[in-house]
Amino acid sequence: MAASQTSLLNLNLQRFFRGEGPQPAPHTTHRRNVYILPTRIGLIFGLLLLVMLIGAINYANSMGFLFTFLLGSISMVAILHTYQNLLRLEIHSGTVPAVFSGELTQLPVILDNPGRSNRLALEVRLAGEELPLLFDAGVGQTVVHLDLPTMKRGRHPLPRFVLASRFPLGLFRAWTHVHLNQTYLVYPAPATSSSLPLPSFHTLAGHGDQGRGADDFAGLRTYHHGDSPRHIHWKALARQQGMLTKQFGGDRSEELWLDWQQVPGEEIEMRLSILVRWIIEAEREDLAYGLRLPATEIKPSRGPAHRHQCLEALALF
Amino acid sequence: MYLPDNLKRYPPAPFLLLLCVSLILLPHLVRIPLWLSFLTFGILIWRGLHDLGRVRLPGRFVRYGIILFGIAGLLFHYHSLIGRQAGTSLLLLLTAMKLMELQSRRDAYVMLFLCYFVVILGFLFSQSIPMTVYMVVLLLALLTTQIFYSHPNASEASWRQLLPHGRLAGRIILQASPLALALFILFPRVTGPLWAMPDEAYSSRTGLSDKMSPGGISRLRNDNSVAFRVKFAGDPPGANQLYWRGIILWRFDGKTWDAPEDHRYYQKDSLIPVAAGGPALDYTVTLEPHEQRWLFLLDTPAVIPENAYLTLERQLLTPKPVDKLLRYRASSYLNYRYEKDVDWRESPRYLALPARVAPKTHNLISTLRARHSTDRELVRAVLRYFYDNPFYYSRTPPLLFDDPVDEFLFETRSGFCEHYASSFTVMMRLAGIPARVVVGYQGGEMNPLSDYMIVRQSDAHAWSEVWLADYGWMRIDPTSVIPPGRIENSDDLRRRQPETRIARELLQQPWILKAYKQARFALDAINNRWNQWVVGFNQKRQTELFGALGYPDIHWRELATLLGLAVTVILLALSWRLFRMPLQKKDPLLQAYDRFCKRLAAVGLEKALSETPAQFAQRVKKHRQDLSHDVDVITRLYQRLRYGRTVSATLMRRLLEQVQQFKPQRHVT
Numbered sequence: 001m002a003a004s005q006t007s008l009l010n011l012n013l014q015r016f017f018r019g020e021g022p023q024p025a026p027h028t029t030h031r032r033n034v035y036i037l038p039t040r041i042g043l044i045f046g047l048l049l050l051v052m053l054i055g056a057i058n059y060a061n062s063m064g065f066l067f068t069f070l071l072g073s074i075s076m077v078a079i080l081h082t083y084q085n086l087l088r089l090e091i092h093s094g095t096v097p098a099v100f101s102g103e104l105t106q107l108p109v110i111l112d113n114p115g116r117s118n119r120l121a122l123e124v125r126l127a128g129e130e131l132p133l134l135f136d137a138g139v140g141q142t143v144v145h146l147d148l149p150t151m152k153r154g155r156h157p158l159p160r161f162v163l164a165s166r167f168p169l170g171l172f173r174a175w176t177h178v179h180l181n182q183t184y185l186v187y188p189a190p191a192t193s194s195s196l197p198l199p200s201f202h203t204l205a206g207h208g209d210q211g212r213g214a215d216d217f218a219g220l221r222t223y224h225h226g227d228s229p230r231h232i233h234w235k236a237l238a239r240q241q242g243m244l245t246k247q248f249g250g251d252r253s254e255e256l257w258l259d260w261q262q263v264p265g266e267e268i269e270m271r272l273s274i275l276v277r278w279i280i281e282a283e284r285e286d287l288a289y290g291l292r293l294p295a296t297e298i299k300p301s302r303g304p305a306h307r308h309q310c311l312e313a314l315a316l317f
Numbered sequence: 318m319y320l321p322d323n324l325k326r327y328p329p330a331p332f333l334l335l336l337c338v339s340l341i342l343l344p345h346l347v348r349i350p351l352w353l354s355f356l357t358f359g360i361l362i363w364r365g366l367h368d369l370g371r372v373r374l375p376g377r378f379v380r381y382g383i384i385l386f387g388i389a390g391l392l393f394h395y396h397s398l399i400g401r402q403a404g405t406s407l408l409l410l411l412t413a414m415k416l417m418e419l420q421s422r423r424d425a426y427v428m429l430f431l432c433y434f435v436v437i438l439g440f441l442f443s444q445s446i447p448m449t450v451y452m453v454v455l456l457l458a459l460l461t462t463q464i465f466y467s468h469p470n471a472s473e474a475s476w477r478q479l480l481p482h483g484r485l486a487g488r489i490i491l492q493a494s495p496l497a498l499a500l501f502i503l504f505p506r507v508t509g510p511l512w513a514m515p516d517e518a519y520s521s522r523t524g525l526s527d528k529m530s531p532g533g534i535s536r537l538r539n540d541n542s543v544a545f546r547v548k549f550a551g552d553p554p555g556a557n558q559l560y561w562r563g564i565i566l567w568r569f570d571g572k573t574w575d576a577p578e579d580h581r582y583y584q585k586d587s588l589i590p591v592a593a594g595g596p597a598l599d600y601t602v603t604l605e606p607h608e609q610r611w612l613f614l615l616d617t618p619a620v621i622p623e624n625a626y627l628t629l630e631r632q633l634l635t636p637k638p639v640d641k642l643l644r645y646r647a648s649s650y651l652n653y654r655y656e657k658d659v660d661w662r663e664s665p666r667y668l669a670l671p672a673r674v675a676p677k678t679h680n681l682i683s684t685l686r687a688r689h690s691t692d693r694e695l696v697r698a699v700l701r702y703f704y705d706n707p708f709y710y711s712r713t714p715p716l717l718f719d720d721p722v723d724e725f726l727f728e729t730r731s732g733f734c735e736h737y738a739s740s741f742t743v744m745m746r747l748a749g750i751p752a753r754v755v756v757g758y759q760g761g762e763m764n765p766l767s768d769y770m771i772v773r774q775s776d777a778h779a780w781s782e783v784w785l786a787d788y789g790w791m792r793i794d795p796t797s798v799i800p801p802g803r804i805e806n807s808d809d810l811r812r813r814q815p816e817t818r819i820a821r822e823l824l825q826q827p828w829i830l831k832a833y834k835q836a837r838f839a840l841d842a843i844n845n846r847w848n849q850w851v852v853g854f855n856q857k858r859q860t861e862l863f864g865a866l867g868y869p870d871i872h873w874r875e876l877a878t879l880l881g882l883a884v885t886v887i888l889l890a891l892s893w894r895l896f897r898m899p900l901q902k903k904d905p906l907l908q909a910y911d912r913f914c915k916r917l918a919a920v921g922l923e924k925a926l927s928e929t930p931a932q933f934a935q936r937v938k939k940h941r942q943d944l945s946h947d948v949d950v951i952t953r954l955y956q957r958l959r960y961g962r963t964v965s966a967t968l969m970r971r972l973l974e975q976v977q978q979f980k981p982q983r984h985v986t
Contacts, residue, residue, distance in 0.1 A: 040423075041423060041426045044426075044427070044430065045426075045430060048430050048433065048434065051434075052433075052434065052437050055437070056437075057506075057507060059441060059641070060506075060641065060855060061440055061441060061444070061641065062444060062851055062852045062853070062854050062855075063440035063444040063448075063449060063452075063851070063852065064437055064440050064441070065501055065504065066497065066501050066851070067436065067437050067440065067452065067456075068437065069496075069497040069500035069501050069504070070456070070490070070493060070494065070497040071433060072496075072497070072500065073493035073494070073496035073497040073500065074460070074489055074490065074493040076493070076496060076888060077489050077492045077493045077496070077891065078489065080888075080891060080892050080895050080896075081489065081895070084895050084896055087896060120468050121467055121468045121469060134469050136470075166467055167464075167467050167468060168463075168464045168467055168468075168485055168489070169460070169463050169464065169467055169489075170422075170426060170463065170466060170467035
């Protein structure tokens, strides 16, 4: 009995301090997940009211009583206003752009306000952060971007963030813990660029007509989404012949394999970082590349989708 | 926008704060020393210039220097830092100085709280209706400022928030007022102060003083402010009975009458029985604060009001100066006799006179004494003397110098009530008749719009009391023997007229005069209500109120329970109102399309969320060929209205009509 009470208490305290744990989006604020407490300023105000009340009693001053009671009532009404400022909001998150570990990404917080009144002076901050981001949410949808530092590669659960408000009088702070059960991806940090050049193509080259270089023009085909803009046949486009992509012959571009086995070193993270650097270099030089990891193999290609696929494989390695 | 705590983020708020502080200082300016007024306004201007970017704020040493200088000045001026006046002045100084170190949002809040405190201090000095209205306006301004400080917004367009934020502040005050009212009525009141504040020399005393010398009362002749209001239990007595006995003066130094404080008080139950002709008259007095201890009762008190003391002269005193509205129940015998058995001729108290006072008067009394053997006859003879000789009653009597009594009786012969009372009492004492001076009010006018009497400062009066062996103490008003023809400015109304000539001429018109009087009485009736039910609301009033509602002798525990109940109910009602938030009205176009979808869903064709209207229409047509025309029309109209470039009311109307007529039947395939 006592034990269950303790656990119930723990649960409630946990909810009070941390929220209810990851929940599916959207997080809808209602009376059970919005908390409110006086701010430090609010406590000072309470002290002031007490002094005023004692003064009014001592001097038996009727208007003193009335004014003190009015201020007290105003602060009670302020509780309701502050609380209401957070009620009935739907909060969800947009996709967090994947970045390399150590970089700053942004968590898009999407706020739906179905009411007819603006919600002013909202504060949102990541759990553990000091400074909140301040914004007003009008009627309808509002998006704000929270800075989210990344530390480790991999797929991470979205961190908890806190939506709060002290509006209108600053005497009370209402807050709700938003913990969405979504994830975001962090790529491994790339190795420093000068450390390792791209593996030599020639050693990697398979079969093909070796007489022609990689840059040799091979022909045109219709544009596919994801083709590099450098290869679009702009002149044809100007002549209104439609979007055409120039194709190049040559084996090298087709056959660049970034192979786990080829990466020097023993440490896994280091080797992953080098592979990431190679992908960046290959992208920069607009080469088609494939990725070969002990368990997976990604066929050579190029473009953002391919890049993401490769980096994701590395991130989750 | 990260980082909240920087005052630059609240553009109009510092300006509003400055405005609030100036408005708050305004009513205090007349009370604080002049140098402090200049100092505080100097500080305000400094801060204003700083906010405009013109000057820098003073450093810490300068700030502390100013505060120390101010405190020293206050100590020099008041000899204390506590008490009403000195405390308020100190707080004003500190409030102004706080402006000098306003850096963060928290400072701004503290500043606002100081302002609230100064506002409440203002009520220690005045609780009148205009003051209250002013304070509510100030509260509105302060709350608006506080809202601005709670709404960080660095853009200049924040000025545009002034109206919405002001409206929000007003709404908050309105929403808070039922709760405040419940607290005001139900909060258990305690009587008496929790601790005594040091008495202080009040700078602005109104009304009578505890001394009487020529000219002391006549200065009140132009003062129309209310001294007290009286509500009689029955009919009010006649005008010649309305002697409001206040201060009894028995010591005379040749010019001035006073009464040295003696601490012998009669016990409550040992009030000497008064031989009265007729029943006692019951009434309630609401006394305006006069910063003195005496109470005013009709001559002569039959019972002692609560918390009052009776002195040897049957004068009633409160334990401490009346510094707020005081309401007391009183009862008086209009016909009375007392102290017939005490022979006051054996005591010098009411016979003593300074040596060589008024030699001419002395001669006069000796002559009269030779002719009239009994005291009663002598009193009559002296009054006759005033009547027979050309004595005048004047608002502006000539000044008296060396021996006021002789000069008045034999030279100027024109004076105000204090001249008559003083000379008469001296004459009585010269004749060996115990006598003393009474200062109080005579008269009063009924408010025709209500049922109470107003007694004003201009009704101040002085008269005498003499002790006769066969009677006891008897009230004699020597002024009353002056015939009306010898009274200057006898018209009671004229002396209350506004001083400007135009107003006086206007008031010659009977209807304007009537309207003016009516308006004044109406205003006074409102003031009286305010005083009775708001300013004078205390434990007694609270008990009375609940007694009238059928709960006599309500205990504070019951009050506390009621209070808790009321607060809960009001807060629940308020939160219900606030939280029942109206949702956005849906777009009529979407509403119409929704209705269309609902009707199709009713016949088994539900639109998937992922389907576009066109895809949905396609699917419907495949299943129900009979509906294909209507579905096509509605879908096309919807698409044109939703995605088209122009807004067309005609198309909208057609869509609504189509949807209205669209009633698909469930049909069996």
